[in-house]
Amino acid sequence: MCLSNPRVGRPICMKIMIVVLSLAFVGGSVGVRFPYRQAGLTERQAAAHLLSRFTYGAGPGDVDAVVKMGLEKWFMQQLDGNLPDDSLNQVLSRYDALKLSNEEVVKTFPKGGQLIRMAIRDGVVSKDSVKVDRKEYRDALQTYRQEKGYKPEQELFRQFICQKILRAAYSQNQLREVLTDFWFNHFNVSITKNDCAQFIPAYERDVIRPSALSNFSELLLKTAKSPAMSFYLDNFLSGGKGLNENYAREVMELHTMGVDGGYTQQDVTQAAKVLTGWGVYPMRDQGRGIVEKFSDEQLARRGFVHEGDFFFNANRHDGEEKKVLGHTFAAGGGYTEGVQLLEMLAHHPSTAAFITKKLAVRFVSDNPPQSLLDKMAKTFRDKNGDIKQVLITMVESPEFWSEGAVREKTKSPFELAIGAVRSLHGTIYQPYQLYSWVTRMGEKKYFYQAPTGFPDKGSYWINTGSLLNRMNFGLALASGRIPGISIDLAALNNGHEPESSEAALTTYGKIILPERNLDATIKRLTPMLNDPTLAKKVDEASSKTATEKGEAVMTAEATGNPMLAQVVGIIIGSPEYQRR
């Protein structure tokens, strides 16, 4: 697998590290058996299916590696999710904003309005500057920002998005990344909401990723206490005189029990009262209120809780008795009753059904069979919401390997883009370029506005607005025309360039779509691509424009053989490649 070293701009290639040592794991891999043969799959086909479900796509040689290691062992290693990621981490280390705590982020990246307010306060720009030169005004603000050491918020989001792409493409712990994406989407927060935007990088880093493979109630509690969620669903507002039900409603409807999970409006209101006072520890220098007057110890004695960014403000908590889902919370429960409530929700049978169905939709098919859902929900209930155990139950079920599951998921735009880079062993120098394509194909990551998160179904991703862009993406990537993404097509075939389009289709089809039957595709495409006049035109046009416009040619290898690039682009844009 290749990683770019941004400073020298030279790819550092690293062999896929296969850690043969069996890592410590709950129960170990002994005894875990995947029933793929009963479903009529060969070991290699089963390995390809595993990779399609638990990684961002198989790269060249990955099927071999998984078969060699043993499918069960590979899966258990992914469940542990602790493989070394040294090269990746080295590349990520340049993203300085991503190391900051939430408080440091707030201090470093003042929002646009705040900056202007401070600039006006410091007399740098006038408040009546309508008539003045707009450029001068902007420049003054810019200088002010630099002098104060402030940075624009966009820089934070840019770094955050870049790391997402690099991790998805290159992390050895692919399942952890896939699940990080899944849980983020489940507990969705959105950069479109200004109040919570700055806290989202730390949300993913501290709340979601470390707990992606642990246990559901841990995730639920951590998200509930995070500034990102508190601001996104307004719980920080709730308390004192005003009750805000947004978080209480969504935590039942979207995070735990599901809309038909069996709660009432009365439960929502009562749950909102239980969660009053849950919010964020004051971060800015000014207006820190009560925390300035008293020490943490003094506050703790009065029932306040300060844990990292989380703050339970006892003064804003409704101390009366509440009743949620038939359970009575005695008056004066304070902070702990909120924890009890979340534990109760996490262990509700509706939650087991709702969460396991969502996992099955993510990993099996858009319409998973009820028999599978029943097994997964039972494990969820029996094993206390242990995510690993639920996934093991899923993969040990014949339904996971059945005809109705294999290749039945449609890749999201993000999965398509990252998967294509992985398929071609590409090197990403400028991750943001991929993000632009992913956005254009219909998935603006981190900007989904509603708390539902992106729908996880093929019919959402495939529409006329986005499908042509998927094809264009394949062509652009394969022909080296996405700036900052480098690929070497010849190297994928040990430096041999195929002699005909037909040979290219056969050879690269196997590399890019391992263990798929591409006979029909090859048969249909060969006459079209073999048209000698077309080949000539394509070559001519390619060399002509490259020299005429003096465009930067990203990789000589890629554009060196336009016909090969075209074949590969067509494979990536093909219907077969849209499925996983």
Add this chain to the structure above:
Amino acid sequence: MVSRRGFLKGGGLALFGIGLMGGIPAFMAEAAASDKIVSPYKRKRVLVCIFQRGAMDGLMAVTPFTDKYLQAARPNLFMQGIDLDGKWSLHPGMKAFEPMFREGRLGIVHGIGSPNNTRSHFDAQDYMESGTPFNKGTASGWLNRAVGLLGHDAQTPFTAVSLTSALPRSFYGDHPSVAISNLQDFAIQLRGNPAAANTAAKSFEDLYDATSTGLLHETGKESFDAMKMLQKADLKNYRPAAGAVYPFSPLGNSLRQVAQLIKMDVGLEVAFTESNGWDTHFNQGTDNGIFARNVADLSNSITAFWKDLEGYQDDVTVMTMTEFGRTVHQNGTGGTDHGRASCNFILGNNVAGGKVYGSVGELAVENLEDRRDLPVTTDFRSVFSAVADAHLKISDDKALFPEWSGNKAEVMKA
């Protein structure tokens, strides 16, 4: 999902305006064949919504210029614009709107807003676009629900189009709707190598035609049909009708493309676009400045669009919306802060225009919401549902706006 999938073979219906394209795409034939409209020659009605993000200061756009309290509250921002009726004046930046108002095509609703008093942009936009002001978890947007309520099953890829880079909240939901930021991108492209793009396009079309995956097969067919249709329409050399000149702005550009879609008669029924920069906390300006530029862009874009639609105007209604209004008092930085009610504009030949609707009293402090803001006296849903009903014949208010049971505003002709 609505059954746009599954195509009729050879619709055999002559479609209005299809001459320039040579052939009828399957989705058009299907849509026409299953339409409940009596005459196959009757064109689709189109609702065009423009979201003004950031919260427009309705009191500066359309000013109750005789109100002495407003004058006192805004020593640097108060101004009288174009007198509409002795009580209301239009910001001079919007002078392009005046003739349409006088002709009775342009209606204004003042005091419009949401019953939820949040002053968060995000929340208020979210609520307005989902159409459920007290429920965040509503998965669908109101315009997506409107698409589902159009009363005919078959739809084209262009039934609901948002001229934005990402799907807006209003369009979230199960009914087909697309975001397209630029119609010219609707093609198989390979920069610098059109010949290769051409071969690739043929290959893709063939592969998608042959695939056994229904969703990819059908969407592939629609995509290629749409692509060919747009290619023949020669978008690049489009010339607006009646000498209309669109502002060189994102909004002008979007509306120009909406006009192109309307004239191509590709089945557009709901269009969405947006206008940004209305969050005027600082240096709002008066007859010039930020706000003046914004309203000029808004009104000039809409006016150019309207002119360009010569011959199509009966089919089209334009409606603006914004998440809330701004404080009655100016703030300390030459601007206004987040408030409650604002105003909106509705343009169309079936609009009962030439009037400022709504109930706006004197702006004395005791009359204001929370003693600071223009109170919301018209629920946005009463206006949206009135427009959807009159223009798109969507009368199922319960489905369009669950949780709402008010009366429709009387802004449309009976």
